[in-house]
Amino acid sequence: MRFDLQMIASLIEAKSRVLDLGCGKGDLLRFLLEKKQVEGYGIEIDEKEVIEGIEQGLSVLHGDINEETQDFADNSFDYVILSQTLQQVYNPEKVIEEMLRIGKKGIVSFPCFNHIAIKLQLLWTSKAPITEELPYEWYNTPNIRVITLRDFRIFCASRKIKILKELAISSHYRASSGKIIKFLPNWFAKYGIFLLTKQ
Amino acid sequence: MSEYSGHDKNGASVGIVKRQYFTFAEPPNKMALESGAKLGPITLAYETYGRLNETKSNVVMVFHALSGNSHAAGYYSEKDDKPGWWDNMVGPGKGIDTDKYCVICSNIIGSCYGSTGPSSPDPRTGKPYGLNFPLLTVADMVKAQKRLIDHLGIKKLLCLVGGSIGGMQAIEWAVSYPEMVQSVIPIASTCKRSALSIGLSEAQRQAIMADPNWNNGDYYSQEPPNKGLALARIIGHITYLSEDSMQRKFGRRLHENSAFKFDFSPDFEVESYLHYQGKKFVERFDANSYLYITKASDYFDLGEQKGGGSLVKALSRTSAKFLVISFSSDWLYPTSQSKEMVKAMKKAGLDVSFCEIEVDFGHDSFLLAHDQLKRLISGFINRVKNEVNKAS
Numbered sequence: 001m002r003f004d005l006q007m008i009a010s011l012i013e014a015k016s017r018v019l020d021l022g023c024g025k026g027d028l029l030r031f032l033l034e035k036k037q038v039e040g041y042g043i044e045i046d047e048k049e050v051i052e053g054i055e056q057g058l059s060v061l062h063g064d065i066n067e068e069t070q071d072f073a074d075n076s077f078d079y080v081i082l083s084q085t086l087q088q089v090y091n092p093e094k095v096i097e098e099m100l101r102i103g104k105k106g107i108v109s110f111p112c113f114n115h116i117a118i119k120l121q122l123l124w125t126s127k128a129p130i131t132e133e134l135p136y137e138w139y140n141t142p143n144i145r146v147i148t149l150r151d152f153r154i155f156c157a158s159r160k161i162k163i164l165k166e167l168a169i170s171s172h173y174r175a176s177s178g179k180i181i182k183f184l185p186n187w188f189a190k191y192g193i194f195l196l197t198k199q
Numbered sequence: 200m201s202e203y204s205g206h207d208k209n210g211a212s213v214g215i216v217k218r219q220y221f222t223f224a225e226p227p228n229k230m231a232l233e234s235g236a237k238l239g240p241i242t243l244a245y246e247t248y249g250r251l252n253e254t255k256s257n258v259v260m261v262f263h264a265l266s267g268n269s270h271a272a273g274y275y276s277e278k279d280d281k282p283g284w285w286d287n288m289v290g291p292g293k294g295i296d297t298d299k300y301c302v303i304c305s306n307i308i309g310s311c312y313g314s315t316g317p318s319s320p321d322p323r324t325g326k327p328y329g330l331n332f333p334l335l336t337v338a339d340m341v342k343a344q345k346r347l348i349d350h351l352g353i354k355k356l357l358c359l360v361g362g363s364i365g366g367m368q369a370i371e372w373a374v375s376y377p378e379m380v381q382s383v384i385p386i387a388s389t390c391k392r393s394a395l396s397i398g399l400s401e402a403q404r405q406a407i408m409a410d411p412n413w414n415n416g417d418y419y420s421q422e423p424p425n426k427g428l429a430l431a432r433i434i435g436h437i438t439y440l441s442e443d444s445m446q447r448k449f450g451r452r453l454h455e456n457s458a459f460k461f462d463f464s465p466d467f468e469v470e471s472y473l474h475y476q477g478k479k480f481v482e483r484f485d486a487n488s489y490l491y492i493t494k495a496s497d498y499f500d501l502g503e504q505k506g507g508g509s510l511v512k513a514l515s516r517t518s519a520k521f522l523v524i525s526f527s528s529d530w531l532y533p534t535s536q537s538k539e540m541v542k543a544m545k546k547a548g549l550d551v552s553f554c555e556i557e558v559d560f561g562h563d564s565f566l567l568a569h570d571q572l573k574r575l576i577s578g579f580i581n582r583v584k585n586e587v588n589k590a591s
Contacts, residue, residue, distance in 0.1 A: 055578035
């Protein structure tokens, strides 16, 4: 299991009700089902991944996360997860607002744009940085937003969103091992994971 | 629904099957219908595949659409040249695996394949009912099926699967008998028929009724309204296809001739294909049954009938798990209608999964063999089975 997903799982209480936005083929949900006995649901836009998820015994809705979150009642879930997707959503403000409406808690993770390799690339080459985590050119990247840990903290403060826990981590792309960065996370974190709630 | 069934290329089959019958509602204990009329006696033709386990907890019901019947899988004899209508989905190792589940499929009332319908003898006269047969609803069809399931001593239904009007029956079951239904898979279906599809349905009925041989439904001792029924089938068949699939299959290709004939006999391949479909259909279907079943599906509006105008309220009666499936090219029961159903299920707090399969065969896609549909259905039923086992 990917290290960032393991870290997300560590934030979730057993037997809770979880919704994973952009769940892919459901790796995280299956991990949570097995390790935490959660009641898990997913939303995914890619047909192939939806089919794989349902085939593997998950409850998945095929559709867009903006549209599909709308019909759930307030506080329908204990946790709503947005894993490695924030950098690709068109209207993050609304998505996070919806997450915290339908969920008691939200978990958001994203690749950090504050990593030292990115800073140096921009500084030395004057080109849009390309990394393992963000491997695209400026013209073909699906990652339309660049987010840093500080940016996200400021965003939460301005929207009266309470950060219950913050994990800055470093691991190789899709690797199952990694570490939590305590020293200078604004320089060395590759991913940020935030546990959020409404204030 | 059209006909597509063919031999399984791997030879997997439930083998030789037998149609069985169950008769109930003998007068004076006739079954009350939604219209207020009463019907009895009622016979249901049905088939079962796979073995019922000891706890009778492995039952999967399959529901046919407009022109289908109880023969979902297998063959009636060694010489049978075609298996049942959903043989690609129902059988050993298939999407609905008869090695694991006991599958039941019955012919709906109003139809003409062994269950009581307008072509059955009216016990009062001994002659076919014709238009003396009462109008039906989807709920009436389901009520009759419930009698069969009670008769078989089955208390819980693991999963109900149906396409089109078959999907309506499956959803109706979950709402009418929530204590029995554990999960439902409506495919290319809807909780209420749209104006477009009611309109198309009426055009098909008018084609039958405009045939002088229809004779107000009283044609069983004379020449039946074959022209009208064939035309109804032609219209219906077009609605089951899509622009892309028709273009690919026929284009503007001419039939037999290399130039226009300049008369009104079929010039194009698509015309002669549809004529053939119509001609084939009249050999196997009853015109009055076509009227009764299409009308019943037009009447279907679950929110109105079971929720006082609210689909959410209607669906709140059940706690069944749902897997809703639609096809991108289906314009008769489009994805938007499946999504509307999913929306209401979410609001009702139900466990619902949804998938729109990208395919260009139109409404008929549910009858065709494709891997995605199989994987979705088998994965979902397997999950429900595991969850039910865990809970008990």
